[in-house]
Amino acid sequence: xxxxxxxxxxxxDVIAKVHAINRRYATPRLAMSKHVxxxxxxxxxxxxxxxxxxxxxxxxxxxx
Amino acid sequence: xxxxxxFYYKLQRMWKATRLYLILAGPGIxxxxxxxxxxxxxxxxxxxxxxEYYLIWFLIILCPVAYYVQEMTVRLGAVTKRxxxxxxxxxxxxxxxxxxxxxxxxxxxxxxxxxxxxxTAALAIFGVPGWLTVTMVCLLMGFMVLNGRYWTWxxxxxxxxxxxxxxxxxxFMVHPPVSDIFSHGLIPNFPGGFDSQLFFFLMANIGTTIAxxxxxxxxxxxxxxxxxxxxxxxxxxxTLLGSIFTVLVAIFxxxxxxxxxxxxxxxxxxxxxxxxxxxHHYAGEFMAIGLFDAGLLGAICISLxxxxxxxxxxxxxxxxxxxxxxxxxxxxxxxxxxxSAGLVVLIPGAPLVLITLFVQVVAVTLLPAxxxxxxxxxxxxxxxxxxxxxxxxxxxxGTIVGVIIVLSTLYGISTLFPSMFN
Numbered sequence: 001x002x003x004x005x006x007x008x009x010x011x012x013d014v015i016a017k018v019h020a021i022n023r024r025y026a027t028p029r030l031a032m033s034k035h036v037x038x039x040x041x042x043x044x045x046x047x048x049x050x051x052x053x054x055x056x057x058x059x060x061x062x063x064x
Numbered sequence: 065x066x067x068x069x070x071f072y073y074k075l076q077r078m079w080k081a082t083r084l085y086l087i088l089a090g091p092g093i094x095x096x097x098x099x100x101x102x103x104x105x106x107x108x109x110x111x112x113x114x115x116e117y118y119l120i121w122f123l124i125i126l127c128p129v130a131y132y133v134q135e136m137t138v139r140l141g142a143v144t145k146r147x148x149x150x151x152x153x154x155x156x157x158x159x160x161x162x163x164x165x166x167x168x169x170x171x172x173x174x175x176x177x178x179x180x181x182x183x184t185a186a187l188a189i190f191g192v193p194g195w196l197t198v199t200m201v202c203l204l205m206g207f208m209v210l211n212g213r214y215w216t217w218x219x220x221x222x223x224x225x226x227x228x229x230x231x232x233x234x235x236f237m238v239h240p241p242v243s244d245i246f247s248h249g250l251i252p253n254f255p256g257g258f259d260s261q262l263f264f265f266l267m268a269n270i271g272t273t274i275a276x277x278x279x280x281x282x283x284x285x286x287x288x289x290x291x292x293x294x295x296x297x298x299x300x301x302x303t304l305l306g307s308i309f310t311v312l313v314a315i316f317x318x319x320x321x322x323x324x325x326x327x328x329x330x331x332x333x334x335x336x337x338x339x340x341x342x343x344h345h346y347a348g349e350f351m352a353i354g355l356f357d358a359g360l361l362g363a364i365c366i367s368l369x370x371x372x373x374x375x376x377x378x379x380x381x382x383x384x385x386x387x388x389x390x391x392x393x394x395x396x397x398x399x400x401x402x403x404s405a406g407l408v409v410l411i412p413g414a415p416l417v418l419i420t421l422f423v424q425v426v427a428v429t430l431l432p433a434x435x436x437x438x439x440x441x442x443x444x445x446x447x448x449x450x451x452x453x454x455x456x457x458x459x460x461x462g463t464i465v466g467v468i469i470v471l472s473t474l475y476g477i478s479t480l481f482p483s484m485f486n
Contacts, residue, residue, distance in 0.1 A: 017378055021158065028157035030444055039436050040156070050429055050473075057480050 088298040090218040091285035095278050096306025097225040100313050101362030102182020104272040105355050108314045109336040112321030113328050120249030123314050126273045129464050131307040136442050138299035139451045141286030148283040149373035167430040172370040174423045176405035182359035185334035189352040198406035214288050214384040227357045231316040234350035240323040267475035276430040277369040284372035288383050371398040428476030432469045
């Protein structure tokens, strides 16, 4: 068995596992009430702003 | 019954309760004391040398803050028998689950590097070369997990927690003015007015009090230990005791540095140790030993938090009670994280300062999500039953989480843009 074969089989196993996890958790078990939806929306906005700031910092470092 | 009989039975009951606690103790104490990791020690040393005893009151406030956040993980772990990573996947779906898991792995690995930075710097004071420190730590941590029992690992970790109390005798060695500590430290005040520098220090102290890995670690630890719903009260007591100890250690570090190094700009705890050794040799050595121990405790918990989270989500065996053959991926991920983080520190010219700063920024991308999810999960009546958050708990925890999110975010942003708050 070559190393390439082993690596390929490991990666394909991991990818299959990731797909299985995605299928298993496709639907959130928690009831999506108004409060939960609002909290998740706020989190998305928060993360977008934070990632934007990180990108801005990275770009400004690269430019200077 | 006469009073001697009553006293005897009372003593018996207390002894029984103490024995029960000693069996159930662990996750709370370990996570809280490990919270005073290498980065935390630097923050407290810098706080003491900058503001003397004037911010001790703020550290005392952080005690209930840490307790209220962490006790939620005890309840969640004991009721659901699931770690935090698995609970997130289950409760909020794959998107938020992957986001949390990948972010956790990144933050944990970067924090692990900072723990190695602290440990190598601490032992360098005693003339131990970096490569030897990294090798010794990896071997020691390997020995701790490979004995195949959670119980043994936990008790060894608790022995290192006890060593963390070394700062207390260290403080007595420098003969601090007790009356000044009480008069300056216990009355809430903002020394020199509320300026940007003070704000940065307050944010840094909050940032070191609650870290994302703590939530994941304690919940997984509660599950691995096998705590049940009936043990929640003891788990909460364990967490409370841990939060008291962690703040006590922080206060004593502030006292040592406030007494001897007041007015000196301290950049890291190893530098503080060296400066202390000039005037108080043993206090300085104690500081260095404490720094090594803090880094080790942090490394022990952080590497496990990642491995547990990985195992929970991928469905691999993920218990310290399992042998290597039974849980190969759990131990593999543990050692890969540990050895790779140790090797980074040994690379000549590695951007260690950048990594230390980057940890704070990446942590604020994960912390709000982890905290908000924690509150939402604790409000899920279907899962939590009568252990669901009460209205008061929601009010207290919601306020704490809101304040932590705002301040830790500002801390992360101020790390990115240092001139923003000037």
